[in-house]
Amino acid sequence: MTTIPFKKPGVVHSEETVAIRAKDMTKWFVLRHTRSIKEAFVWLVKGRKGDLSDRFKALDGVTFDIHDGETVALLGFNGSGKSTTLKMISGVMHPDSGSVGTRRKVAGLIEVGAGFHPDLTGRDNVYLNGAILGMDKAEIDAKFDDIVAFSEIGEFIDTEVKFYSSGMYLRLAFAVAIHTDPEVFLVDEILSVGDEPFQKKCIARIKDLVRRGKTLVVVSHDLDLIMDICERGIVLEHGRITYDGSSVGAVARLRDRPVEEVQREQNERVERRLYWKHEERQKAAEEAAARGETFVPEYDPELDDPEDLDDPSKIKRTKGR
Numbered sequence: 001m002t003t004i005p006f007k008k009p010g011v012v013h014s015e016e017t018v019a020i021r022a023k024d025m026t027k028w029f030v031l032r033h034t035r036s037i038k039e040a041f042v043w044l045v046k047g048r049k050g051d052l053s054d055r056f057k058a059l060d061g062v063t064f065d066i067h068d069g070e071t072v073a074l075l076g077f078n079g080s081g082k083s084t085t086l087k088m089i090s091g092v093m094h095p096d097s098g099s100v101g102t103r104r105k106v107a108g109l110i111e112v113g114a115g116f117h118p119d120l121t122g123r124d125n126v127y128l129n130g131a132i133l134g135m136d137k138a139e140i141d142a143k144f145d146d147i148v149a150f151s152e153i154g155e156f157i158d159t160e161v162k163f164y165s166s167g168m169y170l171r172l173a174f175a176v177a178i179h180t181d182p183e184v185f186l187v188d189e190i191l192s193v194g195d196e197p198f199q200k201k202c203i204a205r206i207k208d209l210v211r212r213g214k215t216l217v218v219v220s221h222d223l224d225l226i227m228d229i230c231e232r233g234i235v236l237e238h239g240r241i242t243y244d245g246s247s248v249g250a251v252a253r254l255r256d257r258p259v260e261e262v263q264r265e266q267n268e269r270v271e272r273r274l275y276w277k278h279e280e281r282q283k284a285a286e287e288a289a290a291r292g293e294t295f296v297p298e299y300d301p302e303l304d305d306p307e308d309l310d311d312p313s314k315i316k317r318t319k320g321r
């Protein structure tokens, strides 16, 4: 059942549709690297008995399948293992035991600045990052202007990225990732370094992917947003999965509230938003008509079918949006 009104339906659960499979993933981290000289000395004279550093299990037997077209949120309190799980999926980190595999083209935003070279300009980094994400030069050439327009980096595109702010990094990284047309898109909390207008633009693009039936795995503490874009929620507690079900159920669990109440509030919020979007469009159409102009609304994944973008009289996508 689809709880997201604009989501393309039809997630099939079969062996062929498994996009990501995590099986019994376990990850240990070192809690403390350094000890005082005295502690190290005692450890040495005692014949190096015991472990000088404490280790802890950041992930403990994490198992899930994510199928094509699923929209999944990884949820949980600070330090519960969400980002670590996402890093395993993206391949920047490997489990100590168990396994994780992806069968589709994966892109996304895991860490700001990852896949960027500080001494290269924004322009060169678009090519570098695009290549890392699987695009060839011709493809990047064709999308370059759109990427730069989306990022709104402007003239700074020819500046070395070591002089970029974290928000500027994010802009360029998100712009490249979204233009690789991935089948699976991974997003970590990272969007929070962008300013509000840019965040809105990114969220609209993520909703566009959802509308197109792409697979999404998101880590976020913004629980209302999670319910807007994800159907499924996986809750992690101390590195273990304690809930795997609907995103609304997951949010209800985290908020310690009845599911029906959370669902009702979510429905009201979505209805209100869609109502106002329709109203605004109607008003803009009437104003355009009064001026004798034809009105072509800007594409909104919550209101429009992306296939209608092929017909310029129906909807349009403004450059860089």
Ligand SMILES: Nc1ncnc2c1ncn2[C@@H]1O[C@H](COP(=O)(O)OP(=O)(O)OP(=O)(O)O)[C@@H](O)[C@H]1O
Residues within 6 Å of the ligand: 029, 030, 031, 058, 076, 077, 078, 079, 080, 081, 082, 083, 084, 085
């Ligand atoms: N590279 C690392 N080395 C050592 N410990 C790490 C490393 N990466 C993560 N950890 C630890 O592993 C635990 C899980 O971290 P993770 O970033 O996955 O949590 P999270 O659920 O994403 O948290 P948050 O909501 O705060 O972002 C935390 O205790 C964190 O300090």
